[in-house]
Amino acid sequence: MATLILVRHGRSTANTAGILAGWTPGVALDERGAAQAAALPGRLARVPLAAAVSSPLQRCRETLQPLLDARPDLPLHTDDRIGECHYGDWSGRKLxxxxxxxxxxxxxxxxxxxxxxxxxxxxxxxxxxVEAVREWNARMEAEHGEDAVYLMCSHGDIIKALVADALGMHLDLFQRIHVDPCSVTAVRYTRLRPFLLRLGDTGDFGALIPRGSGDSTAESATAEVGGGAGAP
Incomplete structure (x- = not known):
């Protein structure tokens, strides 16, 4: 079956402001997020992508644009089912x-x-x-063969939930997973089980550097709802 490349959108203005964006309109990439997106085509240069599927939200579309510019023949699809969690009354509020x-x-x-x-x-x-991924896997295999590789650009909590499913983890454990902005996570699906090939790979090890005891986030055991802003 297909191999799925999951890309979290680049760092957004909401990430840097500490706001839970959800489906709030007008949330764009910040300067660093735009640079992360610009680097994506080079990072994926050797990967033969059959298609790209995007969340409809602006920050995901902006993240994919440099890749689409570099690969003008790459088909782009939009799927609401991989859009951010509907946080309802929490949307737009400070974390x-x-x-x-x-x-x-x-x-x-x-x-x-x-x-x-x-x-x-x-x-x-x-x-x-998960339903979206299952349907896109079947479609990609039918249209491009069992070795098809395709990309989805989505959001932190969505990607964490998909990784939990791939690993056979209960959703109650998914807060143990972390994916930085513009990180690449890869899952190869087979008839019997998925294989997690990459998790939150940015190629930048800055997030592993201890931030010091004075930084409260370094000591916190609380997961960042929505995914957080990534390494400083």
């Missing part, structure tokens, strides 16, 4: 404020039970994304 919400403990410790007010459940988010 620092949301940390005090009682729901945040559920999001962190028991995400399969988390339902965002005015939005969707994390369980539904994973289900729609």
């Amino acid at each position: 620092a404020e949301l940390a005090d919400e009682p729901l945040m403990e559920t999001v962190q410790q028991h995400p399969s039970a988390a339902v965002f007010p005015g939005g969707e459940s994390m369980r539904a988010m994973q289900q729609r994304a």
